[in-house]
Amino acid sequence: MRRSYFDSRTRIGFLLILAVTLLFTLTQTGMAQESSAITGKVSDPSGAAVANAAVTAKDMDRGTVWPAKTNPEGVYNLPRLPLGRYELRVEASGFQTALRPAFNLELNQTARVDMALTIG
Numbered sequence: 001m002r003r004s005y006f007d008s009r010t011r012i013g014f015l016l017i018l019a020v021t022l023l024f025t026l027t028q029t030g031m032a033q034e035s036s037a038i039t040g041k042v043s044d045p046s047g048a049a050v051a052n053a054a055v056t057a058k059d060m061d062r063g064t065v066w067p068a069k070t071n072p073e074g075v076y077n078l079p080r081l082p083l084g085r086y087e088l089r090v091e092a093s094g095f096q097t098a099l100r101p102a103f104n105l106e107l108n109q110t111a112r113v114d115m116a117l118t119i120g
Contacts (some may be wrong), residue, residue, distance in 0.1 A: 036105045038078040040113040042070050042090055042098075049074025050117055053092035060085040060102050081105060088113055096120035 038057055042050045055076040057066040061084045068076045088100035095117035105111055 034083055034107050035080045036083060036107065036109045036111070037081060038086065038088065038105065038111045038113055040076060040115060042074045042076065042092070042115045042117060044095070044117055045119060047116075050092050050095070053090055053095075053117070055115075056089045056091075057081065058087045058089070060087055083107060086111075088115070090115045090117065092117060094119065 042053045042055065044050055049070070049072070051070055051072045051074060053070040053074070053076070055068045055070060055078070057068075057078050058064070059066070059082065062082075064082075066078050066081060068078050070076045083105055085102045086105050087102045090098040096119070098115045098117050100113055100115065103111065103113075
């Protein structure tokens with residue numbers, strides 16, 4: 001028995017659609033990982049923004065360090081962090097290092113942590 005050209009072509013099309021659907025499904029599943037974020041503003045004693053300050057979030061359970069810098073408005077953003085306990089450290093020239101003790105970051109939470117630096 002001989003297969004026709006149409007049957008072979010239909011089968012290839014079906015397999016291609018199946019492969020694309022599977023790839024799309026796996027990609028969407030991978031993107032739905034559990035994560036959260038930390039954001040906030042760094043200011044000086046007068047309340048003015050501190051630009052270019054180094055902000056570091058340390059995952060206390062895993063030891064991973066996540067760095068960021070403040071923008072000209074003093075705002076920093078640490079997106080897509082794994083869930084866990086984080087300690088926040090802020091350093092800027094002319095200021096004392098500020099430390100925020102460990103806090104819990106929960107699923108889909110965007111923790112707002114503003115930090116005021118002391119001159120030193």
